[in-house]
Amino acid sequence: MRAFATAAEMFPRRSGTGGAVRRIVAASTEIRVRRGVAALSLFLLFWYVAVSLKGWLGIDVPWVGRLPSPGSVFAAWLGLIGDPGYWQSAYLSFMRVMIGFLAAMLVGIPVGLAAAINRYFYDVFYPSFEILRPIPPLAWVPLSLIFWPTQEMSIASVTFLGAFYTIVINVISGARSIDVRLIRAAQSMGATRWHLFWKVVLPATLPSIVTGAAVGMGITWEVVVAAEMISTGGHAGGGGLGFFIWNSYVGGSLQQIVVGMISIGIAGYVSSALIRLLGHALMPWLRLR
């Protein structure tokens, strides 16, 4: 008996979403996925060689040579897989990302649409927005620590800022680039302003919303980890993967630092990929091009 079922056996042909899932799984055997796996393997190989050169030939590769070897990182990871503390850190970071991200979507989409549609709102809103936007979210950490009653809220608010700007910018540019003929066609068929907004502006902006969300999600992960590092600063604090990395640094475990970094990379990749999948499901018309 084979150890693995094929994609077709696991996901028998069905209509609707079942079919979509099946196609995605079937795609995992495709050449492009194999290419990606090959590239990742090559990356690991370079890492391994760069680290091992000192032992083999006495060559000290600058910077990369100081890294722990991939094997030792993997071993450290295996050791952590049974450790609830590691999962707790990942969970905490994930929750903060989600709260900040969802809040940014909830506020950013309506604000962006309003700015794109209403000239007065845009004129009032945009100058302050443009001045605040270049301030890195991390520059808000000290103020937010003072401002919010709990550390959790400070981190969430900084995370929120990370995604907020990107989402708003994308929504504005998306809603502004709507083909005027679509609006006029709808008007000439008797659409009210209400209909125009929900049935034309919103679906036409959806691709930009999804792009903004995917990019914003990546930034949220960047910000949450840095915020955790700064705000907890080494003493027992709010936890999370940022704290995990900092703690590993203080404890002198190079392997665990790298484990923490890779965990963030994977988590960020998976969350952005989920957003793109959701985008595909929401926008079937873009798949068919």
Place this chain on the structure above:
Amino acid sequence: MRAFAEPRDAPDALRRGALAIRRVSKVYDPNGGRIVAVDDCSLDIAPGEISMIVGPSGCGKTTLLNAVAGFHSISAGEIRLDGELLCGPGKLKAASGADRVVVFQNGALFPWKTLIENVAYGPVVQRRMRRQEALDKARHLMERAGLGLVVDKYPGEVSSGMARRAEIVRALINEPRLLLLDEPYRAMDALTKSVMHEALLKLYDETRVTIFFITHDLEEAIFLGSRIYVMTTRPCRVKKIVDVALPRPRDYRALSSESFRALLAETKQAVQEEAQKAFEVGERELA
């Protein structure tokens, strides 16, 4: 079911869409550049006819269409549809409405809706029909227009010819008094175009809807039109009216008839003069 009614009762049942454009002017940027797009232009479009508006690029034909559709204001004059004032002194911009549906250059189907959802859009937003009822009617009309196999496709999946045909059905489902077409077949190759022309004529023969059709393709104008309005170069006015007495229903054989050639020569001469003038002035085209 009024749109696509049986041919025998259609002509009388749908004799509406008399468009009267009276001394209309349109000046863009009145305080600055003062571009006079349309100047003291009057024309009458008879109900149930296909009126072809022909003129050099940028002559202000589309400006006129935008005024009728209610996308832009006029500067002076008035426009009436079946006697009702659309715009005039005191109300320079008409309200857009489903009695004057526009089909655009390059098409404007909603890419996120399937073709059938696109066609059903009008009656649903106007709350004239429930969604299911509108979809049933849309399916019926699309089948009659030869779109039965692509009802559930997205616009991005079908040829431009199919898309444009669906767009005309999307307009006709609203039973408009006036169908406004702005160079709908401009970007198409000659063969697709001739197929589109025959399909449009078939829809027209079934509905006898009044059509206001902008083009600068003279063969298209004569083959489709009941009457051709040759417009001057900017500012836009009527230069010449050509009655097309070719019998209906028409098919591609009309293109090689003697009377077709004579009409082409007559129209060509009028248009050529204006095109030459437009070229010499060398102004940038107005959007």
